[in-house]
Amino acid sequence: MEGATLKAITMMGIALPTMFFVIAIFMAATKLLHKAFPAGEEDEE
Amino acid sequence: MESLLLQYPWLDELLMGFIGLSWKHVVMWAIGALLIYLAVKKDYEPALLLPIGFGALLANIPHSSAISQVVGEEGFLWVLYKAGIANELFPVLIFIAIGAMCDFTPLIRRPIVMLFAAAAQFGIFATVIFATLMGFSFEHAASIGIIGAADGPTTIYVASRFAQDLLGPLSVAAYSYMSLVPVIQPPVIKALTTESERKIKMGYSDEEPVSQTTKFLFPIMVVLISGIVAPISVALIGSLMFGNLLKVSGVVDNLSNCAQNELANLVTLLLGITIGGTMAADTFLTTQVGMIMVLGAVAFVFDTAGGVLFAKLLNMFSASKINPMIGACGISAFPMSGRVIAKMALKEDPTNFIIQHAIGVNVAGQVASVVAGGLVLALIPALTK
Numbered sequence: 001m002e003g004a005t006l007k008a009i010t011m012m013g014i015a016l017p018t019m020f021f022v023i024a025i026f027m028a029a030t031k032l033l034h035k036a037f038p039a040g041e042e043d044e045e
Numbered sequence: 046m047e048s049l050l051l052q053y054p055w056l057d058e059l060l061m062g063f064i065g066l067s068w069k070h071v072v073m074w075a076i077g078a079l080l081i082y083l084a085v086k087k088d089y090e091p092a093l094l095l096p097i098g099f100g101a102l103l104a105n106i107p108h109s110s111a112i113s114q115v116v117g118e119e120g121f122l123w124v125l126y127k128a129g130i131a132n133e134l135f136p137v138l139i140f141i142a143i144g145a146m147c148d149f150t151p152l153i154r155r156p157i158v159m160l161f162a163a164a165a166q167f168g169i170f171a172t173v174i175f176a177t178l179m180g181f182s183f184e185h186a187a188s189i190g191i192i193g194a195a196d197g198p199t200t201i202y203v204a205s206r207f208a209q210d211l212l213g214p215l216s217v218a219a220y221s222y223m224s225l226v227p228v229i230q231p232p233v234i235k236a237l238t239t240e241s242e243r244k245i246k247m248g249y250s251d252e253e254p255v256s257q258t259t260k261f262l263f264p265i266m267v268v269l270i271s272g273i274v275a276p277i278s279v280a281l282i283g284s285l286m287f288g289n290l291l292k293v294s295g296v297v298d299n300l301s302n303c304a305q306n307e308l309a310n311l312v313t314l315l316l317g318i319t320i321g322g323t324m325a326a327d328t329f330l331t332t333q334v335g336m337i338m339v340l341g342a343v344a345f346v347f348d349t350a351g352g353v354l355f356a357k358l359l360n361m362f363s364a365s366k367i368n369p370m371i372g373a374c375g376i377s378a379f380p381m382s383g384r385v386i387a388k389m390a391l392k393e394d395p396t397n398f399i400i401q402h403a404i405g406v407n408v409a410g411q412v413a414s415v416v417a418g419g420l421v422l423a424l425i426p427a428l429t430k
Contacts, residue, residue: 004177007428008186012170015420022274022416023163027156029266034153037262039254 065107069326076329077101077321080217089224092310093197093317097217100321101329112322122322125315130212130323133205135316136198137284142309143198143411144288145301147379149263151405153255158371158406160355162413165375167351168193169417172344179336185211187425189337191418192219193344195226195376195410199418201320202281207425213323214334218341223378227385229342230373233349234389238369242357243393245368247402260293271416278419285415348376352406368399374406377414383407 050057057064080098084091103111103122113120129135152158169190176186188208191200192215200219204212222229234243264286272279291301356372370389374382387400 002177004181004183004186005174007183008170008173008177008190010428011173011187011421011424015170015417015424016167018274018420019163019166019413019417020160022271023159023413025270026267026412027159029270030153030156030159030263033259033262033266034156034253034255037256037258039256039259 061108062106067107067326069330070105070107072330073101073105073324073326076324077105080321083221083224090220092313093220094224096314096317097220097321097324100318101324102321103318104322104325112325120322122319125319126322129312129315130201130205130319131209133202133280135312135319136202136205137280138308138312139198139316140281140284140415141288141291142304142312143379144264144285144290145292145304146309147285147289147292147408147411149289149408149412150255150260151401152409152412153259153263154253155402155405158402159409159413160359161352161372161406162375162409164355164372165348165352165410166194166413166417168344168346168348168376169421171347172340175343176336176340179340181333181336183429184208184425187421188215189340190344191215191421192222192337192341193348193376194414194418195219195223195345195348195378195382196414196418197223199281199377199414201316203418203421206422210328211333211337213320213325213329214337216320217324218338221338222341222345223381226345226376226378226381229345230349230382230385231389233346234353234370234373234386237350237353238357240393242360242369243390244397245366246394246397247368247371247399248365257293257295261290264289264293267412271419275416275419275423277422278415281418282412282415285411345376349373352376368397368402371399371403371406374403375410375413377407377410379407379411380404382410 077098080094083089084094103109111120111122114123172193173186173190176189177183181189184207188204188211191203194200197219201216204215268283268286271282288304291297291304352372352375353369356367356369360366368390370386374386376382383403386403390397390399
């Protein structure tokens with residue numbers, strides 16, 4: 001296999017799981033944020 | 046002719062435009078004209094394709110002073126290129142404008158939609174592999190793959206670092222395919238879903254309103270997390286979130302409006318014509334560029350498939366079913382993709398309104414595409430060491 005293709009496969013192998021990991025952190029942090037500061041009556045939607 | 050020029054040397058100066066003209070220039074005029082036609086008649090990303098098309102005309106007039114690189118006589122397109130693209134300034138400014146236009150409320154309400162956005166970045170990495178198999182170097186292949194981010198500024202940002210010679214075709218491919226989302230996505234979605242899946246209705250019952258404090262802290266949180274994971278992405282995600290902070294802070298409405306209007310319009314104008322200026326015939330009319338156009342389509346198809354298939358996968362484990370079409374909105378082409386999918390749902394069932402869910406996933410796609418861009422920026426140098 002060509003070196004460039006091997007690097008491309010390695011990139012996918014690293015980037016996709018990292019992507020989901022980062023997104024999972026975003027999700028958890030967003031949920032926490034949403035919970036920590038619930039909307040009051042004065043907050044407009 | 047040559048003897049005539051020898052006899053009258055001033056003729057060379059006078060006729061240089063005619064003498065330098067080749068069939069390649071004429072073909073590029075046709076391509077420029079096609080882009081202008083698509084912008085004016087078909088309304089395909091007119092704010093970008095019109096300046097790009099005209100820039101291509103300027104760049105393909107023999108000895109054009111607009112793209113002159115002669116020291117002391119630099120053309121304005123070359124000056125703009127050095128001032129705004131080579132140093133990545135224009136894409137970053139555009140991100141401030143996009144951030145000021147984005148409303149992350151649907152994403153904050155349902156953070157799970159970010160998963161679809163992550164899955165819809167699959168096309169980027171699949172395309173990188175295809176591009177290397179077609180003979181592109183790893184750096185060029187990665188820059189081609191990022192077309193799948195469906196995000197013009199990210200494409201330009203990555204290309205200006207790792208594939209400057211391909212900047213013109215990469216930008217044209219990114220913006221062309223973004224405008225072709227209504228043509229590319231529906232057949233892919235239909236091929237991967239059943240009619241009953243496309244008719245799945247999604248409720249809004251469990252959604253709570255979002256406080257101003259949460260909206261205000263969200264962009265700061267995103268910058269801190271993504272910056273720590275991929276510091277190289279801070280310029281992109283930082284400018285996107287800065288724009289959003291201007292909007293949600295509520296105290297600088299004039300700056301927010303400026304970012305959404307004056308800044309967005311001015312930089313789009315300069316960005317478009319500068320990219321057009323990079324489309325000189327010698328660098329554009331190559332088989333490489335033809336392959337880039339094909340690979341751009343591949344990236345969008347695989348992005349769409351990644352999002353839809355991931356939603357179908359979640360449906361296998363979830364009690365409340367998700368309409369798998371919204372997975373396709375995880376690409377960043379905002380808000381076109383969200384609207385296209387919402388329209389598709391209405392076509393399948395006129396009582397099925399999924400626009401809010403679709404737009405939520407689409408906004409998440411905006412964030413995910415920048416994160417993907419940051420990872421690509423970090424991994425290219427790491428893997429080429």
